[in-house]
Amino acid sequence: MNLTRRMLVLAAAVTAVGSSYGADRAAGEGGSLPALIRNARPSVLLIGTYGETDSPRFLFRGTGFVVAPNNLAITNAHVLPDVLEDDPSPRRLIVQTASPGATSNKWTQREVQVLKIDREHDLALLKVDGPAIPVLPLANDQLAQEGASVAFMGFPIGGALGFSLVTHRGTISSIAPIALPQAGAQALNEKFIRQLRQGTFNILQLDATAYPGNSGGPVFDLNTGAVVGVINMVLIKGARETALSHPSGISYAIPVESVKRLLVRPE
Template sequence: MSGAGSGFNRRSVVGWLAVVGMPSGAQELTPSRAGAPVDLPSLIKRSRSSVLLVGTFGETDSPRFSFRGTGFVAAEGNLVITNKHVLPEGGEMTGGRRLVVRAATGPTGRWVMREVEVLKLDRERDLALLRVQGEALSPLALASDQVAQEGKSVAILGFPVGGALGFSLVTHRGIISSITPIALPQASAQALNEKSIRKLREATFNILQLDATAYPGNSGGPVIDLETGAVVGVLNMVLIKGSRETALTHPTGISYAIPVDLVTKLLARAD
């Protein structure tokens, strides 16, 4: 997001902010008792293997793994949520490259790579549902759509700046500063016509504005309510000043997340 006013520039924010599972048998992370605050260190420890690296893998490439963004396990242990813009375009999947996730499993956090397939897309809300192969991972609990409220404390989990700082799970804290309607625009002005404008109006939905710092690599990561321990949103965009590079050097501390009720609807379409 850049420029004057409040318009979203997805080419300078979301397209660049590829801002981009617990082991089998582990217990699902469930919300805490009503009114009981979540112990943040325990929350991070329990979530570590449920928050995944999303990228592509090519056996003969260097590097073989190319990081694109964050995802997290939801619902059944073989379903993963991330942003649509985290996924590679068709032309990028050449030479036998495969879409994969990497999960930190076991007591030592050993990285395990799994192939995934795209199960469902919600292009208007920039969400993607993936199916991961192999043994089930432990999902994060999803909040009800009434949980997200302005002023609530949240934690963002993900892999900011990707491999530049090493693939270690990073947590940022913040609050939900606003819940406001948005319609994500077309990729270019040339795509705007009567039909697309009508579609934009129909696609209006609420987005969570966060008073929290996020970076490239965080896209697709969970936003967790610190009162319940449940996911209330999916990190999607950051507000930037000036060029895209200033998201690293001069972060605004303003981020945006897709609310969890849209995730729940996408999961329902997988049945």
């Protein structure tokens, strides 16, 4: 079976698993936010680098989550180190997963491979080593709608909160075209947003505040529990340093259809 056909078969499996998982969750758990958090927690990943001579040894970079069987995971491309292969130190990319039964601050370190990078949509496809991790359901492309209630999960402000998984609620306030900057999409200011409005694909604008560390985290539709997007950046006022002290309350997410295209796109 050639690579293209294998990826198409994988996409079908992802759709089937995601649809079943989302339906079971909504029916069995009543679609409540506490149930969504409880079910999603094992699938959300800490992403960073590990070096024996680093202090601390684990350097957090962002959030990711498992989207398909065989531990295939998604994060933002800008979460990955710029140059890891040429680094003379023994530093390597790793993820940390929630230990079975853990509610917070208990993590297991795993090796990870970068399979694909989509710079245009600031996405990266990873494969996590080790035992199977639960797959988060991916929504239908049409599910994301303006006015829909959503929640997103991740690790805001990195280790400052002890790597506790944090959930925020919000609304999809707008779906508008945009072109992402090619070098780093963690934060944008008002002027840059205006310049990017002549964009090439739609992006979800959320009336909720994401922080450094949320990048790459899943955005869920609260009615179905399915993933509708990937947190990508936050609108800031003034200098980047003000993102914590004066948050704008506006964040952006890549729609889930870009994730699906990355899963089926041949090398």
